[in-house]
Amino acid sequence: MYFNSLDFAVFLPIVFLLYWFVTNKNLKFQNVLLVVASYVFYGWWDWRFLSLIIFSSLLDYSMGLQLIKEKKQGKRKLLLWTSIIVNLGFLGFFKYYNFFVDNFVEAFTFFGSSIQPNTLDIILPVGISFYTFQTLSYTIDIYKRKLEPTQDIISFLAFVSFFPQLVAGPIERATNLLPQFYKKRQFYYSRAVDGCRQILWGFFKKVVIADNCAEFANQIFNNSSEYSGSTLLIGALFFTFQIYGDFSGYSDIAIGTSRLFGFNLKQNFAFPYFSRDIAEFWRRWHISLSTWFRDYLYIPLGGSKGGVWIKVRNTFIIFLVSGFWHGANWTFVVWGVLNALYFLPLLLTKSNRNNLDIVAQNSILPSFTELFKMGLTFGLTVIAWVFFRAENLSHAWLYLKGLFSSSLLTLPEVRPTNLLVLIIFFLLIEWIGRREYYAIAVFLTKQSRILRWFFYMLIIGLVFIFSSATQQEFIYFQF
Incomplete structure (x- = not known):
């Protein structure tokens, strides 16, 4: 169901x-x-x-x-x-x-x-x-x-x-x-209301962001040889937001539904696309799986307490297993290896725990340095997601080859303006609520009830307006 x-x-x-x-x-x-x-x-x-x-x-x-x-x-x-x-x-x-x-x-x-x-x-x-x-x-x-x-x-x-x-x-x-x-x-009314609020935000992520991004991402990935590098970049970006909206949306619905029945589940996503390095990204992405591998595989293997070889070995093992956990395809293995390579310099320089707080914790906007680090981490993540989405390694290689060709500087053939506006709106709300358990946890709570309900009605309206005619299953059902 x-x-x-x-x-x-x-x-x-x-x-x-x-x-x-x-x-x-x-x-x-x-x-x-x-x-x-x-x-x-x-x-x-x-x-x-x-x-x-x-x-x-x-x-x-x-x-x-x-x-x-x-x-x-x-x-x-x-x-x-x-x-x-x-x-x-x-x-x-x-x-x-x-x-x-x-x-x-x-x-x-x-x-x-x-x-x-x-x-x-x-x-x-x-x-x-x-x-x-x-x-x-x-x-x-x-x-x-x-x-x-x-x-x-x-x-x-x-x-x-x-x-x-x-x-x-x-x-x-x-x-x-x-x-x-x-x-x-x-039964606590306030807890139930909070659960409904999180469910609503989860549906927005899934139906408005993920499902609409999926339409264009599938079109571009399934016909990647026909598109320019700029369009392939659009496809990779859309899949990047598709998988985040889809999976974190599921988690929000699951956690919110649990609260309706008086249960508290652990947070599974903590605004990972605002991360400043790949180590922070993995502390914020699919937290329940990352911590599972840390506690039941990485630490028993010795963690990062041994010499350089032990650290490198354990890092590659945990990312390889994580990749293979996601599916029976070499693309997932390479995706895991790529993330291990991203992570390794941080581990070896002992800077993998530099960014433990959310970005711009005490300010409205990030500093130039934080913005650069966020952009670099996001770019590396987008490249890795190409392997995650590709049908096979050959497809991934040809996709990246086409993406980094001279046609990257041309105008993309696919320009879904409405969806880009929705993504910007989505990122803005996530940025405003990045310090919370989920983006709209305390959104507008200090404002009037009329303003709050206007915002909720806006989200509900967007869910109905942009809902796909074809029911889209959640990506992680296949894992």
């Missing part, structure tokens, strides 16, 4: 009313309702894959109980690795089986041999990369004795399948989300 669908517009009010007016006096009933609603939400796409998420949930629930009982370190490691192998085994099969088979065939063909392996018509379960990492973090934290396992199976099933963030994050940790299922929730 998509957030931007009529199905969800019917589904959400029904669950909300049942949650607060029918099951509100019994915590267990509320959690059961959330589990059922989450399974309906997920099964709306394909009921067959419900068995997968239920199996994964039951596996890690039982592993958690066994880990706390077991005293022998050897058996505890065996339990941990059973969870890791089974979960990553499912993820690897559904997401990477055909990728490895195809590359195996190409390798043999390169050396003059020809084989005919069996490939499978595999459907990638929506959200498998997200809920797999969520359940894994639960087991790993119990193994490290950072978390006590729950004996409340309903709460655990709700934690894994919680429908607002089930299919595209944020990837929640059990230490943050699971305890919220133990406590009785109360």
